Amino acid sequence: MKDCKLHYTDSIHYELEQTSRLMKKVTTQLFEKLEIGLSIDEYAALDTVSVNAGICQRDLAKLILKDRANTGRILDSLEQKGFITRFIDTKNNRLVKKMGITERGLKELDTINKKVKQYLESVTKKISDEDIERVQETLKSFRLELEKVVEINI
């Protein structure tokens, strides 16, 4: 049945989407099993805020690649749980909502990282660090190429 043409299930597009989808599933299940009170998206946002203190919402949206609407909603939840604080400030003379992680947020982040670390490592330990790194680098240049082509308006 197979011919020499490149079919969907043989493409890098397929491999990427499937792996990414699976990874998300694994992580979601892990978060549920460990009874972590945050969604993965909330965790990703919290972690990103923790290393980018004073970032504004739109810039965060670009980093976590959600649109502005969803980023705002995720932050609402994190703020309501007391893990971040938001404050009005200016960036290029424009009013923006900046944010920072709270003490409680830092503590929570640390707890989650400790809980999750060994589980996530068990998934990647079968693959050599070199391979992981190489994949990550290639993916990044791939992603940067994609960014040139895609029309995003965040």
Added chain:
Amino acid sequence: MKDCKLHYTDSIHYELEQTSRLMKKVTTQLFEKLEIGLSIDEYAALDTVSVNAGICQRDLAKLILKDRANTGRILDSLEQKGFITRFIDTKNNRLVKKMGITERGLKELDTINKKVKQYLESVTKKISDEDIERVQETLKSFRLELEKVVEINI
């Protein structure tokens, strides 16, 4: 602000999810621009059926990694457009819905492939074939590891 811990935006999880999301966006925009009358998911299903004649719905769901419900809906659409035919058959003595691609479906698939090919190649041409292949292989073993861990019930 950065410390030596591995943060979300430095992880392979991040790189995978972002690249995959971007790729989907690029492909969706491409399909719209070229006025292709199928969604990417429909295209993926159609292409997969074309190389797996007589596959049943559940097995297809496993390949395209959608759940049974969505796979059924995608196939409804493809059948309604006349690109596949479905028929009842048995597999291990159980009644299943099998399917095959129609003449029209084959023609459509060919048209889409011709339209899309050069555009998709332009995205990956900046990256060497070796790198692409290596990434694909590593992703596959990564995905297989993930499959051992995740609980799927399709």
Added chain:
DNA sequence: AAAAATATGTTGCATTTACAACAATATTAT
């Protein structure tokens, strides 16, 4: 033979997600 478990597909619903429209403010162009 009856009951329990398994395989397959469909339906309904709740969540997630993206996109468009809007509001408010600041900058740039005319």
Added chain:
DNA sequence: ATAATATTGTTGTAAATGCAACATATTTTT
């Protein structure tokens, strides 16, 4: 100075997605 454009965030809505429940039929267990 006034109008047009750009930046940022919020709200509303429609589409996609996954999950649980159901329906049907078959196999396995008791």
